[in-house]
Amino acid sequence: MILYAIRGATTVEENTPQQILERTTTLLESIIKKNGIDYKDIVSIIFTGTKDLDAQYPAVAARKMGMVDIPLFCCQEMYVKGSLEKCIRVLMHIQVPEPKEVKHVYLEKAKVLRPDLANEVLTIAIDGPAGAGKSTIAKIISEALNILYLDTGAMYRAIAYKMLKSNVDLDDYKRVIDILETTDLQIRYHNGKQKVILDDQDVTSFIRTAEVSQAASKVAVIPEVRLKLVDIQRKIAKEHSLVMDGRDIGTYVLPNASLKFYLTASLEERAKRRWKEMKEKGMEESIESIKQSIQERDDNDQNRSFAPLKQAEDAILIDTTGKSIEQVSEEILGHINSFLHER
DSSP states (O other): OEEEEEEEEEEOSSOOHHHHHHHHHHHHHHHHHHHTOOGGGEEEEEEEEOTTOOSSOTHHHHHHTTOOSSOEEEEEOOOOTTOOSSEEEEEEEEEESSOOOOOOEEOGGGGGGOGGGSSSOOEEEEEOOTTSSHHHHHHHHHHHHTOEEEEHHHHHHHHHHHHHHTTOOTTOHHHHHHHHHTOOEEEEEETTEEEEEETTEEOGGGSOSHHHHHHHHHHTTOHHHHHHHHHHHHHHHHHSOEEEEESSIIIIIOTTOSEEEEEEOOHHHHHHHHHHHHHHTTOOOOHHHHHHHHHHHHHHHHHOSSSOOOOOTTOEEEEOTTOOHHHHHHHHHHHHHHHHHHO
């Protein structure tokens, strides 16, 4: 006999016995149907509820369905700030004689917990100027949704890194394009973390310097560079649910993204954030110098002829000035929760 554990979750709008029982019953019926389960296959079921649910034990729904001889157990879900509210989770253990593919089930607003199990790819585009918090927020969102995070900026940094190592004049577009044609760039994931592989070398830890950052802004204005990297990005987005951040994701790379966000912040705030980040890494640079660098990058990004930085018409604008990372991520997750619940 082979033992399997099947997960599932659902939510209710109201903390009432009727809704708890109805939604739990629907969840159990869906798990049983999708996995072709007979009651005799069920070893046990563990139910959890968030702290805002106390009107009824969800296990009562199983009893009412006729699971009178199956061990059932209810407990409270650990509370984490910003977590999904009014949520009921199920862990069903089954034992069957032959190997089978199990299907986990997430209903109602609980779909946000596992969008990777949805019937369609979920693509979230986050755009904005340098220092607005895009990468930090994108990583948090990807972890919360259990989907990939594609750092497009790292891809441009990798190309810039190669040009700098090759002593190429970045204003010599022909030379840049020539080297680009023989460049192999891949994005791989190891333990959920993105790795940038340039010509078979992992350069992930080498592309975060101020010099590479400035060079990346210059190579990014070259259409041939963008076309090569956008092709890679679109191929990844076709196959995986993901969060992608950059400067033209919602307008050019993924114009049909499931959801689009445009993050911004004042120049002063962005400069302070970058200064603090660099200081923590042991790099010393004045705030004024960083501010000038960011302003120059803004000008390059916003005025380039090919796919300039701008807010997509259907993007949700979020000003992060004076807001904590937690506040911004919760705001974005709120929009995503609403989207998943409505679709």
